[in-house]
Amino acid sequence: MSIDLQFDSNHLWHPYTSMTNPLPCYGVVSANKALIQLDNGEQLIDGMSSWWACIFGYNVAELNLAAKNQIDKMAHVMFGGLTHQPAIDLAKKLVEITPKGLNKVFLCDSGSVSVEVALKMALQYWHAMDKPKSQFLTIRNGYHGDTFGAMSVTDPEGSMHELYHNFLAKQLFAPQPKITIDQQWDACDLDQITRMVIANKDNIAAIILEPIVQGAGGMHFYHPQYLKGIRDLCDKHQLLLIADEIATGFGRTGKLFACEFADISPDIICVGKAITGGYMSLAATLTTDKVATTISQGKAAVFMHGPTFMGNPLACAVACASIDKLISINWQEKVSRIEQQLKEYLAPCSDLSQVKNVRVLGAIAVVEMKEAIDVAIVQKQFVALGVWIRPFGKLIYIMPPYIIEKQQLKKLCDAIYRVASI
Template sequence: MMHEKQSRIWHPFTQHALQGAMTKVVRGEGAYLYTADDRRIIDAIASWWVVTHGHCHPHIVSAIQKQAEQLNQIIFAGHTHEPAEESAALLLKLAPRGLDYVFFSDSGSTSVEVALKMALGYWHNIGEPRSRIVVMQHSYHGDTVGTMSVGARGVFNAAYEPLLFDVTSVPFPERGREQATLDALEAACRNDNPAAFIVEPLILGAGGMLMYPAWVLREMKRICEASNVLFIADEVMTGWGRTGTLFASEQADVSPDIACYSKGLTGGSLPLAVTLCRADIFDAHYSKDRARTFFHSSSYTANPIACAAAKANLDLWQEPEVRKRIASVAAMQEEGIESFRADARFNNVRRVGTITALDLAVPDGGYLADIGPKLQAFFRDRNLLLRPLGNTIYVMPPYCVTAADLNEIYVGISDAADALVSGKSAGIS
């Protein structure tokens, strides 16, 4: 039943029957968001992992403004434009070696859909049809039908199960049990004749910020290569410096056959995504037979304004100071989280690059555990944008974050644990 003043907007990942009033944000600058009621909020999760150099970065804003006055949209079938050409060229310069072509889309989910279709199209067009996809336990690749199919099955997609296709799943490489994952992948590649293996390099995001070492990623690529299985790196979240290098694959010296990038591609300013692939995958679709065309598009493919934002962002990544900043944020994050490693209130305190995560030690810690919304409400009252995954609290800030900001974030996390144990806060008890 509608209430008289209730908004007609349906928000993502939001249970409106439990959600209070939405926080109305009117401005963003650097690592901060400013609300309609004059509060300054520290954006500790980069607004769902997209903001890299800071909100409203002047160089990116200027590029958007300039492009908006020249060309704001053009059908990308049969046409091209400089922002797309320039951003694609820079992407290929910065991406892992061996990636030769760029396909534009609109979001992380669609970049993965494109990758899956590229893989299946490749095998179909070379006359060796394969359809099986191998995935990793606890993974998340998006919310479209294909990406739900290759992600973990559970509450996120239970209602849509009839739409999803079957996959082969290998276990997450828990510490000390990494070989079980590698053995399972090797068996899947040998027995299932799969088209591809898709994985989030080094850290599984929505699955709980689960981290694993680079040598495992390197071995998984070796196994796929030996079995002639395409290796898809979903770097939608792990790209753009989050793991300490521009792309997570670099730490394993891995060159994916197909790679997906989005989120920080435009610095967090506009929606844009890309799927990069090897030349032979493109070549399998290159033919005078129109039936071998790669049939995928959206109306806003390679939108010129979004591409101009991406070009401006990629310009920034070529500046040495920006790379140095990643190392600085990683060091500040390690310092911020260090005291929690011996704190009995928390488990599995961990960091990779600029991302930290820790699990609040509570009996029920699943994604739908009551502790999640209570923590979120507590942080909202402290003017901190933190969005726990159940009892997992993670910090993934824009790179302009300061040591003082991080100190405020970690004090807030500690105080939240105090409030939970002592029941001092009405918002969390």
């Protein structure tokens, strides 16, 4: 099967690329398990889980069946004034598996939108308390999405959103945590953000961060005690804590949710990406009874957000099947196996002069180079080696599907070593 790549190049705008000098695109005709089939007959081992979402790989029998069963009933119905069992079932599952106390579920379209919802919840919470606050505090090198509210809490310096800096709400940015997950904890790491909270607490609606793993902002793994300290800081100064678990949720780090590393529960949590096993766009923002009740008893009396495709039945049905599959497959054992293999297979990269750092957590592996990577060149090299890995900045990283076979993972890591050593 041939794909019209010329039309694609002339008319389709792909993520983070130019229309006049676009990054090369490779035509895909099908995908199964951990393999992506190109239109030229080549097969690539997927190291990205399609931006971390396809945790079971592709063409998953249980998810296919859930979609087929639901689509004959209804693909969509508005959520305003109507409800349906797939949404109810999904909410039950999310309340059960997320950190304790997150009992109210807002279903939305995408991870970025779930962050927008979380920010609006925090703002409306304080408005309902008759104590309006207008700023958020976060940490450097974070990433929360591409919509305007999400961009405002994404580090504006040197990030993909730097261009929009002057158009966004001005937020507060504390230094990135220095102590990594494998180092000895030092409470001094919390000093500066503590000072910022004390100085600005009257106008901080919430602290928002990615628990333990900062994703697209640099793949930094920080110490769980930092996260625990942030929870304590929020409690002491009566601030809300928003945990962005869009990338880290559903087992990716070795915990079902990364908040579990610090044994804390946020006031609001954002989940997405893997929620449907990568089948379609869906996300959710969960919050506590206290936040939901306060918003609902405020002057507005309602929460002011309602996406057209909120609670989409087809997506909810697939999400339910995805969560059921995750719980049933002994995901912890699979992710632990992947983690040990990644550490073993990527260890030789640490000896390369071009490599600054190699780090692994759960089913996440990062080889940080000393110099920036030419994505087009490196992408072509990986495809020639039979793997799909999409680097950014100085980082070559993989987040493979949990069902990946040992020899496939070895081939991914060998390819990283070969490309990093060039």
